[in-house]
Amino acid sequence: MYPKLLWKREALRQNVETLDLYCQKQALQWIAVTKGFCAHLPIVEALVQSGVTHFADSKWQHIHEMKERFPNIHVDLIRIPAREEIPYVVGVATRIVVTSYEVAHLLNEEAKSKNSIQPIIVFIELGDRREGISQEKATQLLKRLDELTHIRVIGVGMNVTCFNGVVPDGEKMQEWASFVERLPRKYDVYSGGSSSVLQTLWNEKPLPYVTELRIGEALLFGVEASYGEALPKMRQDVFELHVQVVEVEWKEERPSGMCSARTFQQGVRQNRDGLRKRAIIHLGAQDVAVEAICPVDSNIEIIGWCSDYTILDVTDCHEDIDVHSIIAFHIQYAALLRLTTSPYVTIEEMEKNEK
Numbered sequence: 001m002y003p004k005l006l007w008k009r010e011a012l013r014q015n016v017e018t019l020d021l022y023c024q025k026q027a028l029q030w031i032a033v034t035k036g037f038c039a040h041l042p043i044v045e046a047l048v049q050s051g052v053t054h055f056a057d058s059k060w061q062h063i064h065e066m067k068e069r070f071p072n073i074h075v076d077l078i079r080i081p082a083r084e085e086i087p088y089v090v091g092v093a094t095r096i097v098v099t100s101y102e103v104a105h106l107l108n109e110e111a112k113s114k115n116s117i118q119p120i121i122v123f124i125e126l127g128d129r130r131e132g133i134s135q136e137k138a139t140q141l142l143k144r145l146d147e148l149t150h151i152r153v154i155g156v157g158m159n160v161t162c163f164n165g166v167v168p169d170g171e172k173m174q175e176w177a178s179f180v181e182r183l184p185r186k187y188d189v190y191s192g193g194s195s196s197v198l199q200t201l202w203n204e205k206p207l208p209y210v211t212e213l214r215i216g217e218a219l220l221f222g223v224e225a226s227y228g229e230a231l232p233k234m235r236q237d238v239f240e241l242h243v244q245v246v247e248v249e250w251k252e253e254r255p256s257g258m259c260s261a262r263t264f265q266q267g268v269r270q271n272r273d274g275l276r277k278r279a280i281i282h283l284g285a286q287d288v289a290v291e292a293i294c295p296v297d298s299n300i301e302i303i304g305w306c307s308d309y310t311i312l313d314v315t316d317c318h319e320d321i322d323v324h325s326i327i328a329f330h331i332q333y334a335a336l337l338r339l340t341t342s343p344y345v346t347i348e349e350m351e352k353n354e355k
């Protein structure tokens with residue numbers, strides 16, 4: 001059934017190998033972040049077969065699914081758990097991200113009741129203004145957490161680029177290093193960021209006080225996350241989206257009649273004069289972030305969309321496009337998030353001969 005999200009095992013494998021290579025040069029670990037594709041198990045399996053053993057996700061449900069299917073892998077919870085989630089994550093997640101005493105205390109209580117010790121990583125705010133304890137308060141929190149008997153702070157971590165787009169440049173990484181140097185004790189793990197720091201790694205510049213990275217976008221799309229630039233030796237074509245055409249008609253681009261501005265993106269459209277050949281495809285805002293997909297054929301243009309249809313201009317397309325033709329798209333991370341969440345999208349491995 002269409003829409004169909006296709007993925008390529010070989011392209012994923014190459015990205016795993018390249019990440020291994022660059023991380024090994026600096027004796028870094030990298031952890032595969034699976035939230036971008038809802039930890040779809042066949043893709044997780046392909047990663048396991050490529051040698052990945054440590055994963056991370058934001059949802060405890062994904063962690064349970066992965067651990068059930070592959071009992072030997074590690075899976076971190078990289079989102080601060082909500083109160084009700086705590087029983088589901090303690091003893092299951094390899095490590096849990098924490099930024100407050102309140103959450104750590106509840107994790108400690110839960111671990112005590114399970115007679116276990118839960119490893120945690122404390123996230124520090126480094127300017128992106130998403131999650132993280134402020135640097136001034138960090139030392140005191142870390143000391144208090146060391147007094148709790150059933151959690152163990154195995155490391156500190158930081159995250160930039162994800163909210164305000166703060167870039168992990170030399171200055172930012174220096175800020176991190178001097179923060180870590182001022183801490184009262186050493187840790188096993190310094191979790192120093194995501195796909196946005198990879199440009200530094202590719203340039204073979206050092207990342208001081210970083211022992212591991214959490215990698216989602218680069219693994220799946222072959223780009224670093226700060227500017228979306230392609231990383232050498234990585235594949236950008238792991239995913240492809242195929243959608244079916246359900247109407248092809250020559251139509252005026254300009255609407256006829258008085259228009260209000262409430263409809264989807266009504267303000268942003270610039271209508272040309274004359275008749276245009278338009279194809280309507282079976283895909284809309286309910287299935288995908290349409291702004292994050294792009295037709296493989298550059299002669300096809302996305303004109304606009306609504307909940308369940310996307311309108312294409314195919315006037316300049318050299319292929320014959322008819323009702324029931326299939327149109328291929330490149331996708332970005334934001335599109336993948338929703339495609340893998342929608343129950344109306346089929347996810348399939350691309351056949352070898354289609355690659």
Ligand SMILES: *Cc1c(COP(=O)(O)O)cnc(C)c1O
Nearest residue numbers: 033078194195214215216217225
């Ligand atoms: C999503 C996420 C990542 C992965 O980020 P990418 O830019 O996709 O590599 C890393 N760390 C945290 C805390 C995240 O939430």
